Amino acid sequence: MKLTGTILRCLARKVNSGGKETYVTNLLVLDPDNSTGTNYAVEVWDEKPHDLRLMSEIALTVIGVVNKNSGVPAFRAVIAPRFEAEKAPAAA
Known part of the structure; x- marks a missing residue:
């Protein structure tokens, strides 16, 4: 499932998953x-934290559901390749 929207909140944290540091x-x-x-x-x-600007647009590809019982639907996703390419600095 594709999800495109506006970032209202962004917070990154480091976790230890399977003996490997990830974010x-x-x-x-x-x-x-x-x-x-x-x-x-x-x-x-x-493998790296994402520092995304609030109120900016983002394109995500949903890969799973984390929680479907609370009021706000929660998904696990990856940032869509199109968005990654747009935020990368242009080569000089």
Whole structure:
């Protein structure tokens, strides 16, 4: 599932997963395509922390559901390759 939205909150933390250091970036993403303006809690696990600007657009590919019992749907996702390429600095 693809999720494109606006970043409302971004917090990264270091965790030890299977004896390996990794980072979890927790995002709160507003889905503007949803008529009710649904917010989604999203976890992005990666080898590096993501420092994303609040109120900027992001494209995510959802790879799993973390929690579906609370009021805010929670997903595990990866940042879409298109978005990664756009935020990379241009070569001189």
